[in-house]
Amino acid sequence: MVQEVEFATDAQTSEARTASLGTILIIEDDPRMQKVLRRIFTEERYAAVVAGDGQTGLELFRSERPLAVVLDLILPNISGRELCQTFKSHSSEIPIIVLSAITEVADKVLLLELGADDYVTKPFSPRELTARVQAAIRRQRKPTLPTVYRFAECEIDFEKMTVRRDGSPIVLTAHEFKLLRFFTENSERVLTRESLLNEVWGYNSYPTTRTVDNQILKLRQKLEPDPTKPRHLLTIYGAGYKFVP
Numbered sequence: 001m002v003q004e005v006e007f008a009t010d011a012q013t014s015e016a017r018t019a020s021l022g023t024i025l026i027i028e029d030d031p032r033m034q035k036v037l038r039r040i041f042t043e044e045r046y047a048a049v050v051a052g053d054g055q056t057g058l059e060l061f062r063s064e065r066p067l068a069v070v071l072d073l074i075l076p077n078i079s080g081r082e083l084c085q086t087f088k089s090h091s092s093e094i095p096i097i098v099l100s101a102i103t104e105v106a107d108k109v110l111l112l113e114l115g116a117d118d119y120v121t122k123p124f125s126p127r128e129l130t131a132r133v134q135a136a137i138r139r140q141r142k143p144t145l146p147t148v149y150r151f152a153e154c155e156i157d158f159e160k161m162t163v164r165r166d167g168s169p170i171v172l173t174a175h176e177f178k179l180l181r182f183f184t185e186n187s188e189r190v191l192t193r194e195s196l197l198n199e200v201w202g203y204n205s206y207p208t209t210r211t212v213d214n215q216i217l218k219l220r221q222k223l224e225p226d227p228t229k230p231r232h233l234l235t236i237y238g239a240g241y242k243f244v245p
Contacts, residue, residue, distance in 0.1 A: 054078025088115030
């Protein structure tokens with residue numbers, strides 16, 4: 001059963017989709033969870049379409065071409081595992097985030113082998129879920145950067161993992177390279193501390209947001225002409241950080 005945008009007219013639904021960041025397909029058979037998930041994503045300015053069984057989920061996947069899929073495992077008609085494999089065989093570029101109460105490591109590994117991009121265990125944090133979905137979407141959109149990246153007086157060779165500033169070598173740790181790479185891939189965008197934790201550190205080793213601040217401070221000391229007045233690694237107060245080449 002499909003619960004497409006409850007309490008909204010067709011015109012309102014069309015308008016919402018036009019103004020949205022894109023469509024998230026939610027495949028979940030629990031009506032209460034459907035409402036929760038729809039609210040989570042509509043508050044983030046996505047259009048949310050919901051299927052209550054596997055067959056309807058497959059039909060909506062083909063007709064909607066969503067940005068991402070949030071998929072329960074235990075579904076009527078077609079199981080979540082079967083859907084995951086079918087989706088990836090048809091459109092491998094669309095991220096699939098499994099949302100399930102199953103916590104067994106073997107099940108998670110199997111789903112990743114079937115093509116799932118991420119796995120969130122119920123009960124879940126809405127912020128974590130949206131961060132993981134958004135991270136999966138960004139990974140699909142990520143442009144290919146040249147091996148050597150230059151900004152201001154800095155030259156970074158990500159393949160050789162070397163940095164020079166004003167011609168002099170600068171030593172970065174592997175983690176600092178990873179953080180810098182993520183900034184260069186998302187230049188001019190405001191990145192929250194949570195998104196940096198998700199993308200660079202990963203939720204499996206979730207530190208505090210203070211870890212992000214300390215790491216960026218170290219990058220400023222190594223790359224900025226005046227770390228006390230940064231020109232490239234900027235703090236956006238109340239939001240996060242932004243890299244400006």
